[in-house]
Amino acid sequence: MNNFIYDIPTRVYFGENQLSNLGKELRKYGKRVLLTYGGGSIKKIGLYDKILDELKKGDFTVFELSGIEPNPRIKSVREGALICKKENIDVLLAVGGGSTIDATKFIAAGACTDTDPWEFFSKNAPIEKALPIVTILTLSATGSEMNAGGVISNTQTQDKIGRLSPNLLPKASFLDPSITYTVNKFQTACGVVDIFSHIMEVYFNTQNSLYMLDCFMEGLMKTLLKYGPIALKNPNDYEARANIMWASSWAINGFISSDKNQAWSCHPIEHQLSAIYDITHGLGLALVTPRWLEYCLDETTVSKYYQFGTNVFDIDKNLSPMEVAKQSIQMLSKFFFETLELDNTFTKVGIKEEDFEIMAEKACNNSVIQGFKPLNKEDIINIFKMCM
Amino acid sequence: MNNFIYDIPTRVYFGENQLSNLGKELRKYGKRVLLTYGGGSIKKIGLYDKILDELKKGDFTVFELSGIEPNPRIKSVREGALICKKENIDVLLAVGGGSTIDATKFIAAGACTDTDPWEFFSKNAPIEKALPIVTILTLSATGSEMNAGGVISNTQTQDKIGRLSPNLLPKASFLDPSITYTVNKFQTACGVVDIFSHIMEVYFNTQNSLYMLDCFMEGLMKTLLKYGPIALKNPNDYEARANIMWASSWAINGFISSDKNQAWSCHPIEHQLSAIYDITHGLGLALVTPRWLEYCLDETTVSKYYQFGTNVFDIDKNLSPMEVAKQSIQMLSKFFFETLELDNTFTKVGIKEEDFEIMAEKACNNSVIQGFKPLNKEDIINIFKMCM
Numbered sequence: 189m190n191n192f193i194y195d196i197p198t199r200v201y202f203g204e205n206q207l208s209n210l211g212k213e214l215r216k217y218g219k220r221v222l223l224t225y226g227g228g229s230i231k232k233i234g235l236y237d238k239i240l241d242e243l244k245k246g247d248f249t250v251f252e253l254s255g256i257e258p259n260p261r262i263k264s265v266r267e268g269a270l271i272c273k274k275e276n277i278d279v280l281l282a283v284g285g286g287s288t289i290d291a292t293k294f295i296a297a298g299a300c301t302d303t304d305p306w307e308f309f310s311k312n313a314p315i316e317k318a319l320p321i322v323t324i325l326t327l328s329a330t331g332s333e334m335n336a337g338g339v340i341s342n343t344q345t346q347d348k349i350g351r352l353s354p355n356l357l358p359k360a361s362f363l364d365p366s367i368t369y370t371v372n373k374f375q376t377a378c379g380v381v382d383i384f385s386h387i388m389e390v391y392f393n394t395q396n397s398l399y400m401l402d403c404f405m406e407g408l409m410k411t412l413l414k415y416g417p418i419a420l421k422n423p424n425d426y427e428a429r430a431n432i433m434w435a436s437s438w439a440i441n442g443f444i445s446s447d448k449n450q451a452w453s454c455h456p457i458e459h460q461l462s463a464i465y466d467i468t469h470g471l472g473l474a475l476v477t478p479r480w481l482e483y484c485l486d487e488t489t490v491s492k493y494y495q496f497g498t499n500v501f502d503i504d505k506n507l508s509p510m511e512v513a514k515q516s517i518q519m520l521s522k523f524f525f526e527t528l529e530l531d532n533t534f535t536k537v538g539i540k541e542e543d544f545e546i547m548a549e550k551a552c553n554n555s556v557i558q559g560f561k562p563l564n565k566e567d568i569i570n571i572f573k574m575c576m
Numbered sequence: 577m578n579n580f581i582y583d584i585p586t587r588v589y590f591g592e593n594q595l596s597n598l599g600k601e602l603r604k605y606g607k608r609v610l611l612t613y614g615g616g617s618i619k620k621i622g623l624y625d626k627i628l629d630e631l632k633k634g635d636f637t638v639f640e641l642s643g644i645e646p647n648p649r650i651k652s653v654r655e656g657a658l659i660c661k662k663e664n665i666d667v668l669l670a671v672g673g674g675s676t677i678d679a680t681k682f683i684a685a686g687a688c689t690d691t692d693p694w695e696f697f698s699k700n701a702p703i704e705k706a707l708p709i710v711t712i713l714t715l716s717a718t719g720s721e722m723n724a725g726g727v728i729s730n731t732q733t734q735d736k737i738g739r740l741s742p743n744l745l746p747k748a749s750f751l752d753p754s755i756t757y758t759v760n761k762f763q764t765a766c767g768v769v770d771i772f773s774h775i776m777e778v779y780f781n782t783q784n785s786l787y788m789l790d791c792f793m794e795g796l797m798k799t800l801l802k803y804g805p806i807a808l809k810n811p812n813d814y815e816a817r818a819n820i821m822w823a824s825s826w827a828i829n830g831f832i833s834s835d836k837n838q839a840w841s842c843h844p845i846e847h848q849l850s851a852i853y854d855i856t857h858g859l860g861l862a863l864v865t866p867r868w869l870e871y872c873l874d875e876t877t878v879s880k881y882y883q884f885g886t887n888v889f890d891i892d893k894n895l896s897p898m899e900v901a902k903q904s905i906q907m908l909s910k911f912f913f914e915t916l917e918l919d920n921t922f923t924k925v926g927i928k929e930e931d932f933e934i935m936a937e938k939a940c941n942n943s944v945i946q947g948f949k950p951l952n953k954e955d956i957i958n959i960f961k962m963c964m
Contacts, residue, residue: 192590200581400823404792406795411791434788438788
């Protein structure tokens with residue numbers, strides 16, 4: 189069992205009508221705020237006005253960067269970092285889902301270096317400084333609101349890179365489940381898959397790790413199985429939205445993975461899909477994950493599947509481990525492709541065999557993903573083939 | 577579902593040989609350290625020397641307060657607060673279990689007021705300031721290492737009071753499971769019961785609350801059922817000690833209870849037992865809890881017992897809820913009194929009927945405990961009678 193340091197100081201305001209605390213949180217860091225957001229849906233749902241009201245009350249000087257893309261681009265980061273430098277921004281307020289929050293993290297760090305952001309981040313330079321970040325979450329998925337990581341894309345090079353630093357951890361996050369009522373069926377489903385995958389990447393692990401965390405992960409996955417369908421059917425179900433939202437933060441804030449250091453598998457593979465095809469991350473994960481599970485199943489790994497199947501899907505404990513494993517993969521596929529109604533093949537979403545080679549190469553960085561089962565380029569291509 | 581603020585910034589160093597980080601943590605607050613501990617067992621196991629080595633390396637000026645009692649007394653708090661004032665202490669380093677850490681919290685706050693500590697705390701004055709606290713945990717039980725609460729006793733008035741303030745939250749805590757190898761069978765068992773009770777006080781709840789947290793609580797209880805017996809049988813089992821230790825922090829750091837505000841039942845009742853008889857807190861809880869469960873069981877509450885029985889004890893889901901409820905109480909009693917080998921009656925531990933009235937009166941503060949089921953003085957006396 190590995191040692192670890194647990195350190196998640198993000199303060200979370202959970203529930204409806206907590207925005208009255210926004211000014212108090214921002215004021216800790218200064219008066220000059222850069223508000224970042226995406227395509228403007230926050231205006232449609234009235235959130236933008238509420239936020240500006242609060243900022244006006246607190247007498248903040250507000251700058252804006254809007255139009256941050258899904259699978260956010262380095263272009264937005266460059267733009268944001270420039271504003272921060274020019275306007276002496278004290279604190280960043282990210283309003284959105286994982287894309288906006290991730291981009292804002294890179295802006296916060298990009299504002300503290302003279303190097304060009306892409307050069308800085310792609311060369312893996314240590315992120316030793318970043319402006320403070322506060323977030324208002326509008327989509328339950330990436331967990332970016334309570335963790336120290338982020339992902340950014342470069343459309344020119346078709347690269348997607350992830351970075352991690354305690355300095356990127358939001359100081360405070362506002363999680364209001366009712367804000368996610370307007371998230372449509374498809375995005376809700378993709379969010380649920382993303383959260384599910386964050387847990388599975390940690391749960392399917394060969395290292396000896398804390399049983400209490402395995403139990404927690406099983407509880408989180410059961411939460412998604414229970415409330416995913418409810419949120420799809422009744423988008424305004426507060427209980428469903430609340431459970432999914434808080435699960436999204438805890439799936440990837442570092443708690444469940446603290447004592448493990450095994451590499452993730454499906455995420456680096458999926459990042460290549462969405463880097464080239466710009467498909468929604470959760471959809472890509474839904475496509476890859478069950479095939480990855482199938483590909484990794486053998487006598488050496490089956491016990492983990494048995495634990496998964498019996499504890500998460502309540503499959504009969506008296507069946508053979510291999511039978512439980514197979515049923516668990518079927519039930520997961522059924523959940524992703526039938527219950528959550530996501531497309532179930534590469535063909536349907538337009539991913540072509542001609543890109544398998546380059547995507548596989550990039551996914552394993554021309555080496556091996558040292559995950560639940562080591563995966564080299566050939567393995568990944570095999571998994572891709574199973575997705576067709 | 578209630579709104580809540582999640583805010584647990586305690587940094588936790590988990591695992592063996594993490595003490596090399598001690599100096600770094602303490603230095604954030606200053607150079608003058610008050611080291612607090614109990615009866616000297618930390619000297620026997622060599623921990624005291626290791627700590628002093630680290631403090632010497634960091635060039636700290638160290639003062640000591642030893643002899644902090646189980647069920648800590650206000651006397652130690654007075655003494656500690658005086659040292660802090662006289663010696664201009666910057667930071668407190670508590671080494672011990674819940675008693676030492678609790679006392680240290682009261683010292684940290686007592687050092688920042690001119691009022692006599694007992695007067696200050698018993699009058700419920702807001703704790704607006706406290707010296708920073710770092711802890712090294714030697715016993716898994718109270719969760720004091722990662723929460724904002726503490727309990728203190730006054731032997732003269734036979735009172736035991738609890739206080740809560742974010743200012744009492746330790747800045748950092750060192751959790752080394754191997755330090756608890758020397759905790760004896762009885763204390764290990766009492767610790768497991770205390771942790772179990774912390775979870776049950778929150779789990780047995782009538783408020784509509786987050787399912788994902790219920791799942792987490794069930795996982796924590798399963799962890800204790802699995803590893804409690806292992807730790808008793810093989811005190812040096814790292815995996816067992818680690819799971820119990822990390823569970824102890826998460827049972828009561830505020831995460832599981834964040835969305836609930838229902839009063840606890842067994843703890844205020846037990847506090848009266850240990851205030852008069854000075855029995856170990858966990859033993860008192862073991863005696864009271866199954867009887868309390870039995871007393872609260874009826875048609876309006878049975879569904880929670882059903883959830884508890886089927887998810888924690890794996891009782892057959894096809895049985896009637898009432899049957900599952902009764903079996904779950906039996907299995908819990910068996911766990912406390914047979915597996916953990918704790919005494920199962922008041923008679924065996926010397927608690928006498930003549931004190932029922934005064935203990936019940938104090939437990940409900942001459943009113944009603946608004947817990948899972950409201951309990952007045954008569955109810956509590958009835959529960960006491962079931963414990964004989």
